[in-house]
Amino acid sequence: MLPVSLKVQRRIPGEKPYWAAYAVEVEENGRVLDALHQVKWHQDGTLSFRRSCAHGVCGSDAMMINGVNRLACAVLCRDLEQPITVEPLRGLNVEKDLIVDMEPFFEAYKAVKPWLVNDDPPPTRERLQTPEQRRRYDDTTKCILCAACTTSCPIFWGDDRYVGPAAIVNAHRFIYDSRDQGGEERLEILSSEDGAFRCRTTFNCSDACPRGIKVTEAIQEVKRSILRKKI
Amino acid sequence: MEPPIDSPPYRRTFYKGGSGMWSWILHRGSGLAVLGFLFLHVLDTSLVMFGPNAYNTMAKFYESALFRPLEVLLMFLVIFHAFNGLRVIIVDLWTRGSRYQAQLSRLVWAITLVLFLPSAWIMLRPIFE
Numbered sequence A: 001m002l003p004v005s006l007k008v009q010r011r012i013p014g015e016k017p018y019w020a021a022y023a024v025e026v027e028e029n030g031r032v033l034d035a036l037h038q039v040k041w042h043q044d045g046t047l048s049f050r051r052s053c054a055h056g057v058c059g060s061d062a063m064m065i066n067g068v069n070r071l072a073c074a075v076l077c078r079d080l081e082q083p084i085t086v087e088p089l090r091g092l093n094v095e096k097d098l099i100v101d102m103e104p105f106f107e108a109y110k111a112v113k114p115w116l117v118n119d120d121p122p123p124t125r126e127r128l129q130t131p132e133q134r135r136r137y138d139d140t141t142k143c144i145l146c147a148a149c150t151t152s153c154p155i156f157w158g159d160d161r162y163v164g165p166a167a168i169v170n171a172h173r174f175i176y177d178s179r180d181q182g183g184e185e186r187l188e189i190l191s192s193e194d195g196a197f198r199c200r201t202t203f204n205c206s207d208a209c210p211r212g213i214k215v216t217e218a219i220q221e222v223k224r225s226i227l228r229k230k231i
Numbered sequence B: 001m002e003p004p005i006d007s008p009p010y011r012r013t014f015y016k017g018g019s020g021m022w023s024w025i026l027h028r029g030s031g032l033a034v035l036g037f038l039f040l041h042v043l044d045t046s047l048v049m050f051g052p053n054a055y056n057t058m059a060k061f062y063e064s065a066l067f068r069p070l071e072v073l074l075m076f077l078v079i080f081h082a083f084n085g086l087r088v089i090i091v092d093l094w095t096r097g098s099r100y101q102a103q104l105s106r107l108v109w110a111i112t113l114v115l116f117l118p119s120a121w122i123m124l125r126p127i128f129e
């Protein structure tokens, strides 16, 4: 067993935030999520956080771990410096402890029309695509909407009207899809004041992405498409 | 249910961003500082309207041991801002720029230091003589 000392930022509505320290034990390969479970199940049931799949797929448990955004279910305690500090994501309102209000994040996501836009009559079979055409947007299909990128962005902390990296990543996924016809419309949306050009290439988002998406690179590609009016 | 072991007072923390984030912060800061100096410069140059004496007193002050270090700092900010600006342009316009951003960042620091250290020495030497 591995002893873990945790420092968790506790936030209770209407009260001053404070740091709570917990000492727990997890297995050798225990993840931060396991440590949080130990606290919640055996020490302090009032600690609140989101998680669902516990395997890096659903994107529920993004939080700030030792100063950077990570999925609690995807980082091992033994790889981290102790005490491990755990804080809620920045730039979104905290509802309680590690739970933030994701609504503005999903609003920005919806604003870029993250669905297939194609007015042609539906074909009788699949819409075919060459492997090269598929590769064009492969990286941005991996997004799990955990908000780690958007809430690592200093621009987003300062101005929540900025659509943020995650929305641009998901726009990218359709803009460069050969079967999609809404690319120009999305570029138009992203060329607005709160769109892609708010990005100042700090690369925090690329570092934060638990799926290893090259987020900033995708944003830059979108910016260049807007500038050159070419998809 | 055990209470938390201790609850130290709440302190704001830093996000541990990489070179990109810190360059961005320094870029903004240096931009503002250089702009501030520009205003100062307009003011001191306009002192010439009150005769050569007023102007010369100010020019002397700039050379004093008090102000020189600030001018050296200005030198640093201008050099960093210029080359970091070029890096940002490269990352924006070059398709592969994002992939090499960390290397480009290091290059900016190398160029900044290579240009800054000798000029700082030249600027500060008169104080010690």
Ligand code: FES
Binding pocket: A050, A051, A052, A053, A054, A055, A056, A057, A058, A059, A060, A061, A062, A071, A072, A073, A074
């Ligand atoms: S709990 Fe689903 S991603 Fe971590």
